[in-house]
Amino acid sequence: RKEVEQDPGPFNVPEGATVAFNCTYSNSASQSFFWYRQDCRKEPKLLMSVYSSGNEDGRFTAQLNRASQYISLLIRDSKLSDSATYLCVVFLSGSARQLTFGSGTQLTVLP
Amino acid sequence: EAQVTQNPRYLITVTGKKLTVTCSQNMNHEYMSWYRQDPGLGLRQIYYSMNVEVTDKGDVPEGYKVSRKEKRNFPLILESPSPNQTSLYFCASRRLNTEAFFGQGTRLTVV
Numbered sequence: 536r537k538e539v540e541q542d543p544g545p546f547n548v549p550e551g552a553t554v555a556f557n558c559t560y561s562n563s564a565s566q567s568f569f570w571y572r573q574d575c576r577k578e579p580k581l582l583m584s585v586y587s588s589g590n591e592d593g594r595f596t597a598q599l600n601r602a603s604q605y606i607s608l609l610i611r612d613s614k615l616s617d618s619a620t621y622l623c624v625v626f627l628s629g630s631a632r633q634l635t636f637g638s639g640t641q642l643t644v645l646p
Numbered sequence: 647e648a649q650v651t652q653n654p655r656y657l658i659t660v661t662g663k664k665l666t667v668t669c670s671q672n673m674n675h676e677y678m679s680w681y682r683q684d685p686g687l688g689l690r691q692i693y694y695s696m697n698v699e700v701t702d703k704g705d706v707p708e709g710y711k712v713s714r715k716e717k718r719n720f721p722l723i724l725e726s727p728s729p730n731q732t733s734l735y736f737c738a739s740r741r742l743n744t745e746a747f748f749g750q751g752t753r754l755t756v757v
Binding site: 566567569577578580581584622637638639 | 679681686687688689734736740743745746747748749750751753
């Protein structure tokens, strides 16, 4: 089983739609969680950190469910510019490599 | 401006010809790492370094070398490149226990 698993998609949604991605992680001792955004063949960039209480940044909401070991990202009112690959990232303190990346979920927002 | 700088951005080389991809960060981060990204496989860690003179293997270290003589620099060395090392490479840096910042990527083709 992969340490971090994401549905690769692709997700094709119309502009204005709400879309949700899930990510599961295997190590229950994982401590920090992030969502990164990667545009085609460019470097990943931090979208938002994921806190235990959940957090929101404009149209984006991230949630953490430790009991079920998954995190989610909700995008409301999708824009064309949201088209990208979204990477789930898990941090495990005490692990030498620490950051583990999911393989990404591809989103295309259609006009 | 805080950044991670990789060079070159694009490189085409021949099998067996030694090459070095440089990575430099100006954020005084302790932790640096190299990843390769291939279609369907996501980001895979090649090597990482937790501080000066401290380096260790990631998931796919074969065929690569690194060094960390200074805190800001973390070059990736391919002593004898082969076609299966054709990939998109990213350098990343961060403080311990925080999110990673990525360089713009190096697209390497080995023919």
